Amino acid sequence: MSTVQAPIWEFYGGIHLPDHKAESTRRPIAIAPLPHRLVLPLQQHIGEMAEPVVQVGEQVLKGQIVAEARGRVSAPIHATSSGRVVEIGEHRIPHPSGLDAPCVVIETDGEDRWAELPAPWPDYTAHHPDELIERIHWAGIVGLGGATFPTSAKLATGEAKPIHTLILNGAECEPYISCDDMLMRERADRVIAGMQVLLHILGARECLIGIEDNKPEAIAAMRQALDDAGVSQARVVVVPTKYPSGSEKQLIRLLTGHEVPHGGLPADLGLLCQNVATSAAVANAVLDGQPLISRIVTLTGQGISEPQNVEARIGTLVTKLIAFAGGYTPALHRLIVGGPMMGFTLHNDHVPLTKGCNCLLAASAAESPDPPKPAPCIRCGRCADVCPARLLPQQLYWYAHARDFDKVQDYNLFDCIECGCCSHVCPSHIPLVQYYRFAKTEIWNQERERRKSDLARQRHEARLARLERLERERKERLRKKKEALEKKPKGATDDPKKAAIEAAMKRVAAKKAARQEAADGAGVSANTSSED
Amino acid sequence: MLQAILVITGLAITFGLLLGYASVRFRVEGDPIVDQIDALLPQTQCGQCGYAGCRPYAEAIAAGEAEINRCPPGGETTMVALADLLGRDPVPLEDQEAAEKPKSVALIIEKDCIGCTLCIQACPVDAIVGAPKQMHTVIAEECTGCELCIPPCPVECIVMVPVKPSLETWRWPSPDEENLLETGT
């Protein structure tokens, strides 16, 4: 370990924001009490939704899988305490739409009894990286910085492209959020232990831990932990406080001077980035055999009585967390999940804590004033000056506003990381990011509809072909019948009875064949009644 | 005078040849227009345009026999896309009301179904499964919401249910769609 400051590069754009972190770092991390009810959404990660493997009424134990991962880009969901499954159904989840989504609801029994867990692997170096990745997959670990991409899937990208440097993201650049800060202050050893496991899995030769310079305690604690662990291949790099330094691409630029290639991944540069909280979760999974069942969440803002960080079980209702932190104050204006730049407002606080939820910001009207009515864009270009992706937000806005979705993609809409810098500085108060979110989801939607209509066209054409064929066959049969009848008077020596039986048998055979073909042609439909 | 006529004629012939050559040499091989139109139509095969399906409507548009505003499921978006493709002026939708209906899929109330197969024959995309005297059911994934199965049903056991927005299909509202974000009040 070394305290020598590595060179720091600059990234384009970005803004300086008041950090408001002190409010929630005055108290140590508290442990939230075991709630009576746990609501576990099946979709807490990017990728396929998990599939429930328990029945209503079933008893479950803490750490038991209640929903299996569906594929590699997915994550299982574990019971976060012991109790009884009381419902598997739709429930409000923390999502900008305010929609309901499938959840497993558990009524806890208060015993908090562990299920049988896999063996702890303190000697993780004795295990093959694939085994360790499998363990991390089992543990349901996802990117805890808020991105919620399944960690095992991210680590697996290292197999195709060798990773030489692991980057631990402790920048935590958004105002108000302090859960990673507190984690590093109090549990730096855990973060470092997880980092060592990750280094082993990736076979990387060094690790850079990026932390913003507004967290001196965390920086000191992490450096101390590195010293204590005797790790020489990792060092803490202090980065200047500038939003969005905690964005993966921007942090990589700050620490290495490289830009992740357009359309590529950090792995293209031999880099892989993990959040510090994810690293701690990896330590729990590998060293102790424990799945991800809790996380640290920042409860802050003038709308909350006792701002602080708490470690809470996934599935705890937000109302319970707020009550634990002394309840709301009268100043409460809106409740934001995540930070004030990239978070979203909750429609309702009866939603569970999920894996990706790093902060609940109960903002007062002063902290988060209602947006003023937007004025016309005067193309002043301030947005382009602060855009860390080097886009032209004013042009993107122009085309998104006009719903010109081709043009908006010409201007690289999908490179937008939705950091909110452009909206922040806009003198016309135009909700720019909202336009980009709208355009993105609209483009995805159109793509989905196009695929759907292609499928419908195929099915329709298949049906037309089938009907045509059936019609042709019917005519063919009629013609043959006619021919047979015409022939009959000439050679009327045959036994009419025998002929009738033969004809009947032929009909049955033809019918069978037609039915078979119909079933083949339509796949699922059986169009039998049109034949006779 | 003669000279002028000769020069002009000469020029006309030269440029005519040049143009003719260019049109052969730089010919753009594109989808026939019918395919391009068909690709823009929503493929519900609902016949609300007055044609037997999306393709016949596309053919009618290509032949200049039909306006571009007769597709309610495609709505404004499809009409504008068609106007763009064909270089025509956008026109108001013929049936604005139908175009604003929420997207729905058919659902067979299974306890009422008598297994007559009439709906199966009506479905343009084979999205109904069943056999004579057996209960039928709609594959919601494949249903285009064309409503063609509803009139033939002798016991009126088919209803249209609006597609519930899911996390997958949910989209952020445009800030221009006023007050959409204020529905939670």
Place this chain on the structure above:
Amino acid sequence: MEFRPVTSPYLQADYSVSDDMLQVLLALVPGVVALTWFFGWGTLINISIAVTTALLAEAMAVRLRNRPVLPALFDGSALVTGVLLAIALPPTLPWWLTVLGTLFAIIVAKQLYGGLGYNPFNPAMAGYALLLISFPAEMTRWLLPEMLAEHHLGLYDSLRLLFTGQLPAGLNWDAISSATPLDEMRTRLDMNQMIDEIRQSPLWGDFGGRGWEWVGNWFALGGIYLIWRRVITWHIPVSMLLSLLLIAGLFWLIDPNTHPNPAFHLFSGAAIFGAFFIASDPVTASTTPRGKLIYGALIGVLIFIIRSWGSYPDAVAFAVLLMNMAAPTIDYYTQPKVFGSEEAES
């Protein structure tokens, strides 16, 4: 508990378009004071007339378009357009021409295109161009600068001149009026005089015309203030003035007898005022960093071309309007390279 959903970001910088406009007005003060000092009350009266007309026209047009009137008035854009146009007008201009120019600027050049943010052409310059084309005599009649004039028009005399067209008793136009230095230079160059000859006249100062040089300096001061306050960026003013200097310098080196030195181009007429306050109008200018440099540079070139070979003595308005047309195309071809695209190419 239920909440009203609003989208992020929830933190907004607390300034607005009207703050920008206010900064522009503030930055104009030194230049306007200088104009008034050297050329009398006319500019201030013009400003009053233009601002009143601009606000009334804006309110009327916005109302006719069924848009909210108060926000449009308070964003300050009409105010700025009025002031900019008035500054460009000669201090002797009859009042109704000022009104006409302002009406054209606000109603035709701005509101008919959709109001603030949608106008492709700089409204003040559109108004100016209309007046210059239609009323060339009135539009080129400036006053003698303070140090050369024997008679100074007071406030009352100025008002009377602008509103009734009457000069104070005993005075005639020749005693108080003069062409602008650029006009003078053109006329006498056309008479095949040499630069050295022309510059014998007491009209000339160190670089440009007397008085005019100082007006330019004071506008530059305001412009630098705008750059410092980040209301505008340095790109357009710097590239425009630099390209004007370079091309003027080139021709001056080739033939100093028929081409005045580059400093003359810079400090005469509206070059500096135009660079900081007209060309840099964000709505009608290029918006990409490289685009701004190209846009500014081409304005500089056009100014020189029109001044040297065109039929109007000053050219800022025409150069800016011509480049307004090119701005969208320049923007399209000068998009910045998105994050990571250079690494992707290498």
